[in-house]
Amino acid sequence: MQSLILSTAIRLLMPLFLLFSVFLLLRGHNEPGGGFVGGLVAAAAFALYSLAHGAEAGRRMLRVDPRLMVAFGLMTTLVSGMLPFFSGQPFLTSLWSTFPAPVIGHAGSPLLFDTGVYLVVAGMSLLIIFSLMED
Amino acid sequence: MRHLFLFLPLLIPLVTAVLGLLAWNKPRLQRMLGVCGTATLLASAAALLVTVLKEGIISAQAGNWPAPFGITLVADIFSALMVLAAGVMGLAVSIYSLADTDRHHESVGYYPLLQVLLLGVCGSFLTGDLFNLYVWFEVMLIASFVLLAMGGRREQMEGAIKYVALNLIASAFFLAGIGLLYGVVGTLNMADLAVRLRAVPHVGTVPVIAVLLFCAFSIKAAVFPFFFWLPASYHTAPVAVITIFSALLTKVGVYVLIRIFTLIFIQETSTGQPVILAATIFTMMAGALGATAQPELRRILTFCVVSQIGYMLMGLGIMTPLALAGSIFFMLHIIAAKSALFLSTGIVSRLTGTTELARLGGLYHKRPLLAALFLVPALSVAGIPPLSGFWGKLALIQAALGTGHYLTVTVALGVSILTLYYLVRAWSEIFWKKRQGTDNDEYHHVSPTHRRQMLVPTVLLASVSLLMGIAAEPVFRLSLLAARQLLDPGSYISAVLGVRP
Amino acid sequence: MESVLAVVIGGLYAAGMYLMVRRSIIKMIFGLALLGNAANLLIFTVGRLTRGRPPHVLPGELMPSLPVADPVPQALILTAIVIGFGVQAFALVLIKRVYQSVGSDDQDDLVAENRPGGEE
Known part of the structure; x- marks a missing residue:
């Protein structure tokens, strides 16, 4: 598909989309938002880019294999879930830092988990979109 | 650290699947990961069973949220036995796949998907929350969809579409049942549901929900009249895939039926006894008659899967400790014996x-x-003594005679004879009669390594079946313990909620 | 409001079932999507429709100020939607493959030609 409007607009919109997806991810810490929507927005940015410039260009823009994103995302969620094992607590127990970090407040293992979700969702969506666009 | 034993059977397949994803383009590494991962899973399942036998029913709360609010994992003897069976099957199929999986399947992620399938199966066995069960079912289903459609031959597509459609309908029923149950009772924790539903007589919506869930799980377990999708789809997939499907996926359906109808819907189980027994009878007959009519080995065996589901359900219909123990023993036996049959079929098809x-x-x-x-x-x-099938059937029939279900006994015995007939006929056709047409005895060459990789799991499973027959006593005592636990929901509830109701 | 939603749910189920029994595979997938949506709406409705606030416990308070909405049905629906999304994506890929190999969207065409040949 060749659309001048889309291909021009997406160059400007892409950074905004990605920033917004990170914003959603961090906002999900305490308010509506989170890794899932964040990941979807990030995937939407790359999907639009691929619509304008082709799936090959989309893959080049992404730089990493979406499959690896899924793997690392799952790994991150697993690590965040297994951290409480070290203190003898069950899987997925939330651990919170005692002193507040700037901007996001008390960080904890749920943020790590959400980051993993973000990567899994973005990677999985892009995997499906790319494979549908390519054959 | 008891809760660790409950999480390990879920974490091990997940970690193995992730590692497999990371090793996407390295088939050798993926194969090794598959075998090592399932071996570890088997070890952790054995540890879980030992723990449960020593300490009784154990439970853990994911995220440390107290019981009715968070997601609970529970293991009693029944679920621990099933997880152990999943571990054995996972290992056997992983080894068999070393020889029988082609490059194409490996390149689209056969080994990680197998782990995801095992993850879903173990999750379904261990969860104590109805909605969580739905999630595990979907995990299992998505993995099984891909495994079934892998390869993309035309007949596979046909089978996959039927499988996908029927299973998604079952999921929609299940989801609707969960929603209605939450609306009526206000909880989805299985132990909490049992507590709240045991106090009141079940009128109005509750029996309807029970029927909805019975239909949903009957579709998954391929119970009459919902079994059509199974013979239509299973025979199209590669042998290793059908083996693990027939060994574990339908058993998950039967497991869940037994679990919720002994724990939550006890009143419906007694009022619905004729319906359950009718489903049992027709499942056995439909499967056996279908198998008798088939001219092709894999189709015979898939119909045989359906027929044996009937025996597993029989224990639920009769609901005495002996009958449930018979069902549990029968499930363990059929997982080993039927898988050995499927794997040797695979070797036959590889040779010829x-x-x-x-x-x-x-x-x-x-x-x-x-x-x-x-x-x-x-x-x-078929149930010839002294092999394992005999003891399972003996217990079931004894229980049915003791409670006066003579029709069920007649059908069960008749179906056994039919089973013996079509399996022995198949055996003599494959091994005994003269080969038609070309009389040169040429077979495809199978390299010694592959031969070993295919024979080892087959011999392993066949000898499990043999051992369960010769040393039936300890296994049966274990099944009886598991059945007693199932019939005493109080111990399950107190293990989860911490209070004796 | 409940009665309106009940009618909508019934309509969705009916439409889903109707589409499921069509011969076209793509319509079957649409039917499955409608069934999933009907089930989600059902959970939403039986979870009680309340005009409540989010069930947050504000700082300094011991319980949320009533009336609050029940968060559990919403969490269930969200999860079910996500799962439905994954399954439907897979189903779409599957029917695309089917269309490529069979050249038709009709389930009867799928069956007709592989009966005589049998196994490979």
Whole structure:
């Protein structure tokens, strides 16, 4: 598909989309938002880019294999879930830092988990979109 | 650290799947990961069973949220036994796949998907929350969809579409049942549901929900009249895939039926007894008659899967400790025996290039070991003493006679004879009769490594079936313990909620 | 409001079932999607329709100020939607493959031609 409007607009919109997806991810810490929507927005940015410039260009823009994103995302969620094992607590127990970090407040293992979700969702969506666009 | 034992059977397949994803383009590494991962899973399942036997029912709360609010994992003897069976099957199929999986399947992620499938199966066995069960079912289903459609041959597509459609309808029923149940009771924790529903008489919506869930799980378990999708789809997939499907996926359906109808819907189980027994009878008959009519080995075995589901459900219909113990013993037996049959079928098809009975024959002279490997599990499935199937059927029939279900007994015995007939007929067609047409005894060459990789799991499973027959006593005592636990929901509830109701 | 939603749910189920029994595979997938949506709406409705606030416990308070909405049905629906998304994506890929190999969207065409040949 060749659309001048889309291909021009997406160059400007892409950074905004990605920033917004990170914003959603961090906002999900305490308010509506989170890794899932964040990941979807990030995937939407790359999907639009691929619509304008082709799936090959989309893959080049992404730089990493979406499959690896899924793997690392799952790994991150697993690590965040297994951290409480070290203190003898069950899987997925939330651990919170005692002193507040700037901007996001008390960080904890749920943020790590959400980051993993973000990567899994973005990677999985892009995997499906790319494979549908390519054959 | 007891809760660690409950999480390990879920974490091990997940970690293995992730590692497999990371090793996407390295098939050798993926194969090794598959075997090591399932071996570890088997070890952790054994540890879980030992813990449960020593300490009684154990539970853990994911995220440390107290029981009715968070997601609970529970293991009693029944679920621990099933997880152990999943571990054994995972290992056997991973080893068999080393020889039987082609490059294409490996390149689209066969091994990680197998782990995801095992993850879903173990999750379904261990969860104590109805909605969480739905999630595990979907995990299992998505993995099984891809495994079934892998390869993309036309008949596979046809099978996959039926499988996908029927299973998604079942999921929609299940989801609707969960929603209605939450609306009526206000909880989805299975122990909490049991507490709240045991106090009140079940009128109005609750029996309807029970029927909805019974239908949903009957579709998954391939119970009459919902079994059509199974013979239509299973025979199209590669042998290793059908083996693990028939060994674990339908058993998950039966497991869940037994679990919720002994824990939550006890009143419906007693009022619905004629319906359950009718479903049992028709499932057995439909499967056996279907198998008798088939001219092709893999189709015979898929109909046979359906027929055996009937026996597993029989215990639920009768609901005495002996009957439930018979069902549990039968489930363990059929997982081993039927899988050994499927795997030896795979070897036959690898050697001859076909599974059509008309084109097979005369294998006995060339491969006597294979003939024995097919015959032992076949006789075991038919229920010939002293093999494992006999003891399971004996317990079920004894229980049915004790409670006066003579029609069920008649059908069960008749179906056993039919099973013996079609399996022995298949055996003699493959191994005994003269091969038609070309009388040159040429077989496809199988390298010694591959031969070992295919034979080891088959021998393992066949000897499990043999051992369960010769040393039936300890296994049966274990099944009886599991059945007693199932019939005493109080111990399950107190293990989860911490209070004796 | 409940009665309106009940009618909508019934309509969705009916439409889903109707589409499921069509011969076209793509319509079957649409039917499955409608069934999933009907089930989600059902959970939403039986979870009680309340005009409440989010069930947050504000700082300094011991319990949320009533009336609050029940968060559990919403969490269930969200999860079910996500799962439905994954399954439907897979189903779409599957029917695309089917269309490529069979050249038709009709389930009867799928069956007709592989009966005589049998196994490979």
